[in-house]
Amino acid sequence: MPFARFTIAATDITPEVQAALASGVTALLEKDLLKEPEVTVVHVNLVPADRWFVAASRIEQVTGAHLEVSITAGTNTAQEKAAFIEDAYELLAEQLGALPAAAYVALYELDGESYGYNGVTQLARRRMDPAEKD
Template sequence: MPFIRATISDPHLDRATQETLAKGLTQLSVAVLDKPLERTSVHLNLVPAERYFVAGEPVGEATGAHVEVSITAGTNSADEKARFIRETYELLRTTLGLLPPVAGVALYEMHPESYGYNGVTQFDHRRGNPQRGL
């Protein structure tokens, strides 16, 4: 159940580009991290460029971008995570164009007892006990 947050320094990013990013991030989650399509959520946080800094300086003509993904700990290998980071950066570059020297991708691995959906932890979903949290 990944939750993907992408912060982009362009509050006027057109709808087609937003959809390209959301679909691309979702596809990477499914294809690279083997996450279920129906439980993958993407939130695009579009911020003014004057609020995005790298090394204390405005990003200028570049489009600042940072992607954070919450996943259940222990569900992906180091190679899968490295591939996801690499391919997510490439998606950002091809979709947004010029990026600043630092365009980050972070995978947050959440303990299955501390992460869940529909009121049930991942731990209980995996144990086949999805009613426990209701």
């Protein structure tokens, strides 16, 4: 049940590029981190470029980008996470073009007791009968 949030320093990103980012990160979460696409949520947040700074200077001629993904702690190996971070960065560059030196992909691992959806924690979901999870 990942939640992915793109923050992009550009307000003119087309709906097609936004959709490509959403579908791309959903596919990478499934491929690299073995997450279910059916419960993956993606939010694309476009912000004005004049609000994006690297080394205390506004960026110019590149698109600032930051991808944050919340996942349940302990569900992935270091190798899986590294593969996702590399592939997600490539997705950003492929869809947005040149990126500043500081463009990040962050995985936030949340404890299963403190992370859930549809009113049920991930810890409780692990203990459920598979038929009850939907």
